[in-house]
Amino acid sequence: MVEKLKNYIGGEWVDSSATEYTPVVNPATCEVIAEVPDSPAADVDAAVSAAKEAFWEWRTTPVLSRAQYMYRLKALLEERFEEISRTIVEENGKTIDEARGEARRGIESVDFAMAVPSLMQGYKTEDISSGIDETAERQPLGVFAAITPFNFPMMVPLWFLPTAITTGNTFLVKPSPQTPLSMQLLYELLDELDLPEGVVNLVHGGIPASTAVMEHPDVVGVSFVGSSAVAKIVYETCAKHGKRVQAQGGAKNYIAVMPDANMEASIVNILGSAYGCAGQRCLAGSVVVAVGDAYDKLQEELKDRAAKLRVGMGLEETTQMGTVISESARERIEGMIEEGLKEGAELVLDGRGVKVEGFEKGSFVGPTILGGVKKDMTVAQEEIFGPVLSMIKVDSFDEAVEVINNSRYGNAASIFTSNGRYAREFKYRVQAGNIGINIGVAAAQASFPFGGQKDSFFGDLHGQGPDSIDFYTDRKVLIERWY
Ligand code: NAD
Numbered sequence: 437m438v439e440k441l442k443n444y445i446g447g448e449w450v451d452s453s454a455t456e457y458t459p460v461v462n463p464a465t466c467e468v469i470a471e472v473p474d475s476p477a478a479d480v481d482a483a484v485s486a487a488k489e490a491f492w493e494w495r496t497t498p499v500l501s502r503a504q505y506m507y508r509l510k511a512l513l514e515e516r517f518e519e520i521s522r523t524i525v526e527e528n529g530k531t532i533d534e535a536r537g538e539a540r541r542g543i544e545s546v547d548f549a550m551a552v553p554s555l556m557q558g559y560k561t562e563d564i565s566s567g568i569d570e571t572a573e574r575q576p577l578g579v580f581a582a583i584t585p586f587n588f589p590m591m592v593p594l595w596f597l598p599t600a601i602t603t604g605n606t607f608l609v610k611p612s613p614q615t616p617l618s619m620q621l622l623y624e625l626l627d628e629l630d631l632p633e634g635v636v637n638l639v640h641g642g643i644p645a646s647t648a649v650m651e652h653p654d655v656v657g658v659s660f661v662g663s664s665a666v667a668k669i670v671y672e673t674c675a676k677h678g679k680r681v682q683a684q685g686g687a688k689n690y691i692a693v694m695p696d697a698n699m700e701a702s703i704v705n706i707l708g709s710a711y712g713c714a715g716q717r718c719l720a721g722s723v724v725v726a727v728g729d730a731y732d733k734l735q736e737e738l739k740d741r742a743a744k745l746r747v748g749m750g751l752e753e754t755t756q757m758g759t760v761i762s763e764s765a766r767e768r769i770e771g772m773i774e775e776g777l778k779e780g781a782e783l784v785l786d787g788r789g790v791k792v793e794g795f796e797k798g799s800f801v802g803p804t805i806l807g808g809v810k811k812d813m814t815v816a817q818e819e820i821f822g823p824v825l826s827m828i829k830v831d832s833f834d835e836a837v838e839v840i841n842n843s844r845y846g847n848a849a850s851i852f853t854s855n856g857r858y859a860r861e862f863k864y865r866v867q868a869g870n871i872g873i874n875i876g877v878a879a880a881q882a883s884f885p886f887g888g889q890k891d892s893f894f895g896d897l898h899g900q901g902p903d904s905i906d907f908y909t910d911r912k913v914l915i916e917r918w919y
Contacts, residue, residue, distance in 0.1 A: 440471045441616055441640055443479055444623045446486035447633030452479050452640065458613055463529035463759040464749045466797035472616045475641035480608070480648035483637035487579040487606035488654050490634030495576050495604040497632075499553045502602050505629050506550045509598070512625040513543050520621060524590055525750040527615040529759030529799065530713045532751055541882070542594035545900070548882040549598035555905045556603055568917045574909035576604030577680075578656040581649045583670065585662040586761050587716045587821075589615035590622065595886070595899045596659040601635055603908045608637040608655070610645050612662075614761055650674050657681065657907065659899060661718075663819070664845070664891045671894035682907055683894040684718070684886065686819045687847030691721040691876065692836040692862065693730045697852035698874070702730075703737050705852070705876030706825070711745060711803050712877065714760050715823040718892075719848045719870065719877045723809070723816055723826045725836045731829040735807055738825070739785050742803035748792050759799045760822050766799045769822030773804055776815035776826065781806040787823060811839045819845070833858055841867050846889030848878045869893060 440457060442449040452473030459468040473479075494502070513520065517539055524535035558573035582596040593609050600607050611619040623638045639645050649655055650673040657680030660670040667685030674681035691709065693702050709721030726734050750758035760766050770788045777783055787802025801822050809816050809826040816826050816839075830836050840849050850872030851862040859873045869887025872878035880886045885898035897907040 438468050438470050441473060441620055443473070443475060443483065443640060444627070444636070444638040445479070445483045446489075446637070447627070447631070454479070454641070458642075460527060460614070460616060461762065462526050463761055463799040464795050466763075466799075469526060470617060472613045472640045474613070475639050475645045477644060477648035479639050479641070480645055480652060483608050483639045484579055484652050484654050486634035487608055487637055490606045490632055491578055494601075494606055494632055494635050499556065499602070499604070502604065503550055503553050505631060506546050506598055506602055508629050509625065510543060510546045510550075512628060513539070513546065516621070516625065520590060520618070522751065523617050523621050525758070527617045528586065528589060529761060530716075530750050531755050531758045532753060534713050534758070535750070538588055538591045541879075542591040544882040545591075545594045546598045548900070549602040552599065552602040552905070555902070556909055558911070564915070568915060571914040572911045573914065574603070574905070575912050576908065577910055578605060579608065579654055580605045580657045580659065580908060581608040581610065581655050582659045583610045583646050583649060583662070584612060586612040586614040587713065587718070589618035592661050593619060593622065595661075596904070597636065599904045600908045603905065605908055606635050608639060608649065610639050610641060610649055613640060613642050616640050646670070647673070650679070651677050653677070655679060659907070660684065661899070667894050680907060681895055682897055682899055684888055684899060685892045685894065686821075686845065687718045687720070687892050688723065688817065688819050688843050688845040689719060689721050689848040689850070689868075690723045690725050690840040690843070692725045692727065692840065692849070692851040693734060694727050694833065694851065694853040694855065694858055695729045696854045697730065698854060699730075699733055699737070701874065702852040703734065703741065705874070706734075706738060707741055707745070709850070709876035710825040711742065711757050711823045714757055714801065716760060716821050717877065719879055721825070721850065721876055722820060723828060725828045725830055725839050727830055727833060727836055731827070735784060735805070735827055739805055742785055742805060742825075745803050747790055747800055747802050749795050749798070757803065757823060760801050761799065763799050765822065766801055769801050769820055769824065772815060772818070772820050772822075773806070773824060776806045776809070776813060779813045779815070780808070780810070781813060781815060781826065782808045784827070811842055817843065833861070837862070837865050841865075844891045847892035848872065850875055850878060869898075
């Protein structure tokens, strides 16, 4: 019998009142490793009530004391680092090294939250008018929630929870039902911290739980990460219910390569960007836009090297690329490759039908390259979220910028060049929130906001960095005169 996961509400592990449970599947073995409840609105209501109840005492706890919990959390995360990394691999299918990278990035967000006592300071101007002083002070707002995706099951919730609670709010996570085990483990660690009951809560589930979060009158704000279609729903629903919302959506990330680029560095970075986490990063390079002569050199080398990547079970240290998340994801990705071929793309490297010895049931898609792609083809426009790289040839830098800006997404874009003018123009003109100059994966460190434009982001204050302090606090203004 596999474990039926519980929710964590008011400082206790409690059974969900769900009638339906969904199997959680290890995508490399196809084994069921847990069952996750499809929690109904009543469970969300219980969690929000607990969080609301805890708010006032927590908000009046000195900020330095609140920050101390982050030091203890960091110590526990370091102690259990390997176990966390293995859990990520088991439920998500990425490689153990990628999982360690994810855990490390998550810990960096805990580090950031330790600085909240300084970061949440307000500001004051004396004599804003004769004898009148004016102050803006930051105050927490109440109960916040995060609704998070499958692809970084540990790191993404950690973008939000540490800062939200250290600024004095209480919190609820609704993780992806495809990968709930990382949060199960994080909440075991949070439980060891002896936080006041109700400060942190976990409710598993899918759309009913998300909807209850978005519509709950006592939730003041929602941080969402996932696909664009859902991000838009979350943005609209939360706005309709009067909440703060930051909704990070899907992506189609382009990598421009100029003929003057360092080709070896470009190739290594493109391989890492396109095939890292089996292409299931929101920052994954998905389309190479090669200018002039760069195209032929790149296509040949990328094909040779991508074909040699060792695809396999993520826990084996020699594996270079793991699985995609599920059988249905594999079918969808293979369907999109087929669609690209129908639209006239050339099959340079075919990753369909890959079998891994010992893991014959695993959801593997090998590295794939589609050549001769045109800017309006589906594979150049739609998010594939798998290890499929499309290659477009253009004649000039200006045409490369035009192709990139033709996308409805604007998460990340990179350029490989040795020319400073192209680098600057690229940063200046390309409509994407995270720009890489000779960098394959432009991932913001925790003290910077995680960018995103167009359909890749709905809201104004981004996750992480100073934006997160603004998102989780209100600037209350005090104007005073004393007679
Ligand atoms: P998803 O949109 O399917 O699910 C994300 C979360 O929303 C899950 O918790 C899910 O249960 C919930 N959800 C699903 N449908 C819903 C609905 N109709 N109403 C309310 N909630 C709903 O995304 P996913 O497949 O888990 O994750 C992959 C996607 O996330 C990709 O598109 C990827 O680009 C994106 N992503 C973006 C970023 C970023 O920072 N922009 C980071 C990571 C992943």
